[in-house]
Amino acid sequence: MPNAACKHHNAASRRRLRICAVVSLIVLLLLAAAVTALAITALRPRPADTTISAMRLTSVSLSPGSLSLNVTLDAVLSIRNPSPVASFAHAAGQAEVFYRGAVAADADVPPGRVGAGGNETVTLRLTVLADRLASYAPQLYGDVVGGAGDVSLTVQTTVPGTVTVLGLLRHHAVVITVCHVTVSVRRPGAQSSSCQYRTKL
Structure with missing residues (x-):
């Protein structure tokens, strides 16, 4: 037992x-x-984003007789990298300004690098020439002279680059941002904008 x-x-x-x-x-x-x-x-790399944080009207040249209008804008582009572990090194990009769907101006975005959790600010000089918008000259003149003097523009930026995680893993990325901006010709410095962005990894 x-x-x-x-x-x-x-x-x-x-x-x-x-x-x-x-x-x-x-x-x-x-x-x-x-x-x-x-x-x-x-x-996992978090997508960077770009926004038009400010758009300043720096000069206006208006000739009512010939409907000639030249406008120079300074656009302040902010590139933000929200990732705490990845850096974003971007090559030269492109910024385009559209008025009523037609390209009114363009500029190059210089290359740069945004560290993890960092921000970069780039100022772009854009000259809107009425001769590029010959078919829209009456509308442009009407926006500037008539009404409140507000001009609605669309600014699209395309910034290609490389996301590097902890200095080891690399991912190609393209940040595309579309901002709808309203600039006041009568009140220099007054503007409003809303932006949408997407990142291709």
Whole structure:
């Protein structure tokens, strides 16, 4: 009888050990999966974004007789990198200004680099020439002279670059931003804008 009791006790102990081992293995696997998921989330590059933070009217040349209008704008482009672990090095980009769907002006965005969690500000000089908008000259003249003197423009910027995670992983990215900007000709410095952006990785 004592031998039978000992054998039963040993068998029960082995079962408990096996259960403990299985439970411990499951817990370790779950912890490993959680750590992996967190690592992937942390290392995933977050898209940079660009916005037109300000657009200043610097000069206006108006000739009513010939409907000639030249407007020079300074657009302040802000490039923000929200990622805490990745830098964004961008090549030269392009900014285009549209009036009623037609290209009114363009400018190059100089290359640069935005560190993790950093911001970069670039000022672009844009000259809107009425001869580019010959078919829209009456409307442009009407916007400037008539009404409140507000001109609605669309500014699109395309900035290609490389996202580098922890100095090791590299991803090509193109940041495209479209901003709808209203500039006041009668009140220099007054403007409003709303921007939408998307990033191609």
